[in-house]
Amino acid sequence: MDEFELIQRYFSRPAAKAVLGGGDDCAVLQTAPGMQLAISTDMLVAGRHFFPDVDPQALGHKALAVNLSDLAACGARPLAFTLALALPQAQAEWLEPFAAGLLALADAHGCELIGGDTTRGPLNLCITVFGEVPGDASAPTRTQALLRSGAQAGDDVYVSGTLGEAALGLQHQLGRLQLDPAVAAACRARLERPTPRVALGLALRGVASACADVSDGLLGDLGHILARSGVGAQVDYAAIRATCPWADSGIDAQRLADCVLHGGDDYELVFTAPPQRAGAVAAAAQSSGTPVRRIGCIQAQAGLRLLDAQGRPTESPARGFNHFATAQAAELAL
Amino acid sequence: MDEFELIQRYFSRPAAKAVLGGGDDCAVLQTAPGMQLAISTDMLVAGRHFFPDVDPQALGHKALAVNLSDLAACGARPLAFTLALALPQAQAEWLEPFAAGLLALADAHGCELIGGDTTRGPLNLCITVFGEVPGDASAPTRTQALLRSGAQAGDDVYVSGTLGEAALGLQHQLGRLQLDPAVAAACRARLERPTPRVALGLALRGVASACADVSDGLLGDLGHILARSGVGAQVDYAAIRATCPWADSGIDAQRLADCVLHGGDDYELVFTAPPQRAGAVAAAAQSSGTPVRRIGCIQAQAGLRLLDAQGRPTESPARGFNHFATAQAAELAL
Numbered sequence: 198m199d200e201f202e203l204i205q206r207y208f209s210r211p212a213a214k215a216v217l218g219g220g221d222d223c224a225v226l227q228t229a230p231g232m233q234l235a236i237s238t239d240m241l242v243a244g245r246h247f248f249p250d251v252d253p254q255a256l257g258h259k260a261l262a263v264n265l266s267d268l269a270a271c272g273a274r275p276l277a278f279t280l281a282l283a284l285p286q287a288q289a290e291w292l293e294p295f296a297a298g299l300l301a302l303a304d305a306h307g308c309e310l311i312g313g314d315t316t317r318g319p320l321n322l323c324i325t326v327f328g329e330v331p332g333d334a335s336a337p338t339r340t341q342a343l344l345r346s347g348a349q350a351g352d353d354v355y356v357s358g359t360l361g362e363a364a365l366g367l368q369h370q371l372g373r374l375q376l377d378p379a380v381a382a383a384c385r386a387r388l389e390r391p392t393p394r395v396a397l398g399l400a401l402r403g404v405a406s407a408c409a410d411v412s413d414g415l416l417g418d419l420g421h422i423l424a425r426s427g428v429g430a431q432v433d434y435a436a437i438r439a440t441c442p443w444a445d446s447g448i449d450a451q452r453l454a455d456c457v458l459h460g461g462d463d464y465e466l467v468f469t470a471p472p473q474r475a476g477a478v479a480a481a482a483q484s485s486g487t488p489v490r491r492i493g494c495i496q497a498q499a500g501l502r503l504l505d506a507q508g509r510p511t512e513s514p515a516r517g518f519n520h521f522a523t524a525q526a527a528e529l530a531l
Numbered sequence: 532m533d534e535f536e537l538i539q540r541y542f543s544r545p546a547a548k549a550v551l552g553g554g555d556d557c558a559v560l561q562t563a564p565g566m567q568l569a570i571s572t573d574m575l576v577a578g579r580h581f582f583p584d585v586d587p588q589a590l591g592h593k594a595l596a597v598n599l600s601d602l603a604a605c606g607a608r609p610l611a612f613t614l615a616l617a618l619p620q621a622q623a624e625w626l627e628p629f630a631a632g633l634l635a636l637a638d639a640h641g642c643e644l645i646g647g648d649t650t651r652g653p654l655n656l657c658i659t660v661f662g663e664v665p666g667d668a669s670a671p672t673r674t675q676a677l678l679r680s681g682a683q684a685g686d687d688v689y690v691s692g693t694l695g696e697a698a699l700g701l702q703h704q705l706g707r708l709q710l711d712p713a714v715a716a717a718c719r720a721r722l723e724r725p726t727p728r729v730a731l732g733l734a735l736r737g738v739a740s741a742c743a744d745v746s747d748g749l750l751g752d753l754g755h756i757l758a759r760s761g762v763g764a765q766v767d768y769a770a771i772r773a774t775c776p777w778a779d780s781g782i783d784a785q786r787l788a789d790c791v792l793h794g795g796d797d798y799e800l801v802f803t804a805p806p807q808r809a810g811a812v813a814a815a816a817q818s819s820g821t822p823v824r825r826i827g828c829i830q831a832q833a834g835l836r837l838l839d840a841q842g843r844p845t846e847s848p849a850r851g852f853n854h855f856a857t858a859q860a861a862e863l864a865l
Contacts, residue, residue, distance in 0.1 A: 234568065236611075236613060236645065236646060236659075236661070237613075237646060238613040238614075238615050238646055238647060238648050238657070238659060239615065239648050240615035240616070240617055240648045240650055240652075240655070240657060241650075242617050242650055242651070242652030242653070242655070243652075244652070245650060245651055245652050246650070279570060279571075279572040279659055280572075281572050281573065281574035281657045281659075282574070283574055283576050283655060311570065312570055312571060312572055313572060314572050314573050314574045314657075316574055316575075316576055316579060316580070317576070317579055318574075318576030318577075318578070318579050318653070318655065319576070319652070319653040319655070321574070321576070321617060321652065321653070321655045321657075323572070323574060323615045323648075323655075323657035323659075325570075325572060325613055325615075325657075325659040327570070
């Protein structure tokens with residue numbers, strides 16, 4: 198049973214109070230006419246999502262970053278978060294830098310730590326983050342949040358920033374890949390201190406037709422948009438590859454493709470918009486200071502079609518990342 | 532460093548957006564004029580908060596119950612919750628009863644599961660729960676939530692329901708105490724399936740001057756009210772002991788006193804109200820179908836004074852429960 202089956206089988210209920218329940222990056226709760234709360238929760242486990250000896254400051258940053266990235270994917274403005282923390286022991290030399298990394302990112306986004314729980318146990322972090330999205334006072338069940346379900350045939354597919362660096366950094370750290378020291382440092386920084394694309398998500402409200410964050414790999418996360426929207430897509434590997442700053446630095450082509458297409462932990466946004474909104478997408482990219490690249494288009498036919506570097510159709514094993522699917526994933530996960 | 536120091540030292544910031552930040556059972560977020568969201572998060576770790584082989588249905592119940600109890604302590608109406616779950620493996624024979632126990636309690640309180648995260652790892656549950664409390668549109672920084680800080684000298688101190696059963700059940704399960712089978716079964720049920728006092732919390736809005744839930748032991752949790760309110764109290768052991776249905780069943784007097792005064796996991800409410808509201812307290816107890824007993828009074832002089840079963844002043848080691856304080860606590864904690 199994989200993670201999605203698990204949720205679907207045991208924990209899915211028809212939404213009643215929530216404008217938006219499971220299946221998107223955030224839940225949205227109608228708290229009052231005209232205002233909605235976007236809520237997301239993520240749990241990070243030592244040895245699975247991070248190395249047990251990771252720099253605690255980087256861990257503090259990342260724990261919040263992955264949650265802010267969920268808000269970004271919904272176009273929500275960060276408001277506040279709660280932190281639950283299980284620790285083998287309370288050590289100042291660990292807690293101090295952890296809190297510093299966490300709160301520096303929180304402060305940068307005006308996101309307030311409003312509650313928490315600490316307990317003794319194997320190292321485990323659980324953050325729940327709250328962001329606001331304008332609602333519609335006259336139609337309380339509608340939301341201005343970016344959803345995964347709005348992509349339509351003919352829309353362009355875009356991705357922000359760079360892909361594959363986090364996965365390259367992980368492969369290097371696991372000793373499966375040898376990177377130049379400068380490349381390794383850049384990739385490791387990306388792995389350990391991802392940048393949630395909050396400003397871009399806000400700028401895409403009313404522009405993007407669908408949006409998700411790239412936490413589990415580009416093809417997997419785009420696949421979620423396709424599934425929720427009931428559409429397919431054609432994407433262009435040459436454009437995707439070009440997002441990676443190290444694409445031409447001599448990395449094995451297959452390894453590079455794996456990292457760029459399937460690598461997790463990039464925390465970029467993958468989104469869709471109608472061609473006539475291309476100017477608005479460019480404006481959103483510019484106003485938020487975030488590079489954005491068109492990588493393909495949405496098609497009515499279900500499925501994901503990948504064109505290779507030469508523009509030829511190719512088999513794309515839509516691998517994605519799945520927490521319960523494979524033993525290998527348990528090693529790979531960061 | 533204990534849990535409170537840990538939070539105070541590393542994670543406390545002045546509240547900005549939150550009407551109410553750390554230090555109470557729930558944070559309260561002003562989401563719109565006149566409506567506030569109460570939010571609480573709790574993490575339960577296998578081997579610490581529950582036995583690894585606990586009945587998963589009971590665990591599902593309890594994981595949500597302890598969070599609903601935090602809402603009850605704030606007088607908030609349950610709205611929704613998120614669940615993050617780390618599991619060594621995804622097993623239907625575990626997940627099915629777990630979800631059944633969780634969702635039955637959720638349904639009973641109209642509390643909707645709106646999001647979550649699952650991952651592989653040592654068994655760990657983190658629930659964040661949301662409840663609503665009326666605010667005051669004309670004074671957005673005020674809340675109708677029950678707080679810990681409102682107790683005043685002269686107020687009566689009350690406790691709901693029964694105390695000590697959960698701790699007796701735990702002691703029995705640990706083989707430290709021999710209970711009659713019928714008593715053991717009742718105590719174990721209380722330990723594994725606590726009843727959050729949501730209806731009482733709602734009924735106490737506008738009646739109680741301060742409130743907390745008894746999760747870490749009566750004296751410890753009352754101590755939080757005293758500290759936050761800047762007052763002291765005198766409590767009467769005879770009245771406290773009388774809340775325990777098994778007080779006269781031959782249990783060792785010292786062991787009984789420990790369980791009743793310091794036992795965690797009762798999830799009753801301890802609260803204060805002015806003497807002139809005694810009728811309103813009785814009405815709240817009746818309308819919510821929850822027994823309530825007066826156990827003492829608030830005094831201006833700081834500190835907690837315990838009268839023994841004969842009404843004489845006694846030394847009361849205000850032990851309470853602290854997740855990082857002692858190795859013994861790690862064994863005791865449920």
